[in-house]
Amino acid sequence: MSESGGEARVEPRRLKGFRDITAAELRARNWIITRIREVYERYGFVPLETPTLEYVDVLGKFLPDADTPEGGIFALRDEDQNWIALRYDLTAPLSRFVAMNPDLPLPYRRYQVGPVYRVEKPGPGRFREFYQFDFDSVGTASMLADAEVCMVACDTLEALAIPRGAYLVRVNNRKVLNGVLEVLGGGRPVPAETARAILRSIDKLDRVGLDGVKLLLGPGRRDESGDFTPGAGLASEQVDVVLRYLAISPDDRRKVLEETHRLVGDTDVGCQGVEELARIDEALVSAGYQADRVSFDPTVVRGLTYYTGPVFEAVLTFGVQEEDGITRQFGSVFGGGRYDDLVARFTRQRVPATGASIGVDRLLAALLALGKLQKGPATAKVLVTRLDDRYNAEYQKMAVELRSAGLNTELYVGTQGVGKQFKYASSTGKVVAVVVGEDEMKSSQVSIKDLRLGEAVSKELGQDRKAWLEQQPAQVTVPRGEMVRKVREILARYSIG
């Protein structure tokens, strides 16, 4: 009946850029998602889940980097030959959902967590399937919603045990950037092509430094490898305007606003941007979020082309030692912005919206590297071993009894001997093994083995191990009725159960 009968052997392999995630990391991710959800719920956001697959035109083409292979998405044709694709973010599907539900009470405030898919060049910490956890307010132009994005970002990171001072939410406004562009355009908007090139240049500040940005804004830049990136082609006095803007120090929010205002003061769009940031500042001050948590930072661009106003990101301000031993800054774990035109793609009516997304896997990597992660639900710490199949009924009853007492318990269902069973117990993280052989059966007793004590002993004592073991029993034999109590007692040694 088996499909494989006589067929060619299949090579077991995984797609590149994808991974199998095992117990410890999954428990950690589950813990993170639960904490984030609690914060989002605290602010009144409610859950939504949209499909993994959508029509390609519904998703639109908003990927941060347009020159990824295959347009950056996993696309296929459905049975009617329409192009469909795996979602690459959770914002495009949200816009589609809002457009399809005109009777939704607005503002619609939802969160969504799940994997998204991008055809990117895989690399360390860079996967083609990764988790995002978004929250958005759709249907309001109020800057209170944008201020709330910053507050939620702070609360979320603190709920994940990242202390104040170890993260920073950085805010800018696309309208301010457009104001700067208008200034250097001599009061007129610069061509869209040039505008994009300028924003891309600023976005590279972290990587290429101020001198690098200067080259990218002007004639272009050749990197160490010899590759040449063409510049935005600005004249040097235009480059100076941008550099003056980037030089504004983000330490004091009111001061950033004053200096920015001075720079863009002549332009309507710039003024509007400064005004919006002022509203955000007010709300943050009222709620008690000072510049040590939320700064206004002229260097923040955020890649997505659909942002229309405030943009946000949160960075971790400490370094983390990576696999190759080099300490790196973790960079952005949280990003978002206002996107007032995204629903209008479907409805032709402007539905202002703002929100942000947490890169769950990135945050998970950071917290794991920091050793900051609490554990998820407890795994079974008790193994009921099987010495003799004649006693299977008894083993079964013991496992049921331990589980009924609230102790997660595995009954060994394999077919190997007791020595291998102890090894299995240790390698799957068990702390206690329950053992019943002929002696115990006859005397209605149970032997209970502390697997960690055994381990510690065997490492510490070397030669003297045997003598020590005789004195300090890692294994005790108790009456059958005492089993649960004794198992609990051993688990308590390790603060478990």
Place this chain on the structure above:
Amino acid sequence: MSESGGEARVEPRRLKGFRDITAAELRARNWIITRIREVYERYGFVPLETPTLEYVDVLGKFLPDADTPEGGIFALRDEDQNWIALRYDLTAPLSRFVAMNPDLPLPYRRYQVGPVYRVEKPGPGRFREFYQFDFDSVGTASMLADAEVCMVACDTLEALAIPRGAYLVRVNNRKVLNGVLEVLGGGRPVPAETARAILRSIDKLDRVGLDGVKLLLGPGRRDESGDFTPGAGLASEQVDVVLRYLAISPDDRRKVLEETHRLVGDTDVGCQGVEELARIDEALVSAGYQADRVSFDPTVVRGLTYYTGPVFEAVLTFGVQEEDGITRQFGSVFGGGRYDDLVARFTRQRVPATGASIGVDRLLAALLALGKLQKGPATAKVLVTRLDDRYNAEYQKMAVELRSAGLNTELYVGTQGVGKQFKYASSTGKVVAVVVGEDEMKSSQVSIKDLRLGEAVSKELGQDRKAWLEQQPAQVTVPRGEMVRKVREILARYSIG
């Protein structure tokens, strides 16, 4: 900067067979998943997450119904022109994972929850993306593992508040079925084609009744609509063997074993199947799972071709009224079996395995229809309204204070008047609205409105509403310092908070 500028309007639409799942249902699903996870953990299963996408040959072709459109899967080519596809179950990826990790301690006992994808004809309650929650023991041939599958199924359904007696786990063994086939083949295996046709016929018992199965085993059957299904072509004495087998009553496990043994007694495979079921019975008796929870049922086949031994399903034994008003049996919510050859597709070495899968969405539909569902995490029940933007700082502080007190609270961030805000509060499930206007600001007070009381009053009293409201204030005004206490008091009326 916007992508949509000047482009054609995109029609907001969803793929057929896919859906958007909103807050109430998601909270319910989250509750279900948490309960199931607790049971799986109680038995020592640990989490695993494999990718959504796999190579097509790795997944294999094991779909229950081969004549689904497009082979039943969502497939595409990756950038190297290899065929890849969205997983259609969680078992094929598990087998691939085990084959890729030869050093895994065995038995490897994992659970996995997530969506799977099938190109099926969409219908009521039938979707192309749906959640499964699997658990499996890989690397053991012991029937203790199979007995455990039954126990876990019972414990899971009871953890979901489905009482004993309202569900039944039904067990059969493919080896017994093969024994029956050998008997009617006169001691020799029947051709694979015929065997499949016979199993398919038995599998349709629920739908076509015993007379229908009789026709399907013999010459074929014409249904009410006039469609003809060709039969397995058995002679009438062969049909009788199958019918005698199907007539064995599943009430008493030992009796089923005796009668089955009598029927298949001559065949090795049949005897082996009976012997395996006897081991399962022993384990279940030891653990206290009697025939009111787990029955041996000759009519159980389970579709998947890869099963090699015991097969399981759990059915809900009560009817549920569906949208069209007709009460229907819910049928199988849980299915599985032993599949000893699945890892060997990759390794050429037999790795015996057994497990089962819960259809989360089906169970969710059943529990929702029953009104049996507890709620997930509490949504925000408090809305801080905004009467006057001059007081935004105060509104912000009030929201922060309520949240700090542990009350999930939404600050209204929209731009409409207070009447619309109350409507918004009710339609998003809020119970309390906090109101501060000029009067309250001047007197350092807060007005607090019980939104449910208001609703009840307006419905009950009709004309007398105004007079009643004056006596029984659904809205009270208290000093600012009393806000949290008063909000809590109102929430307590509805057992919230």
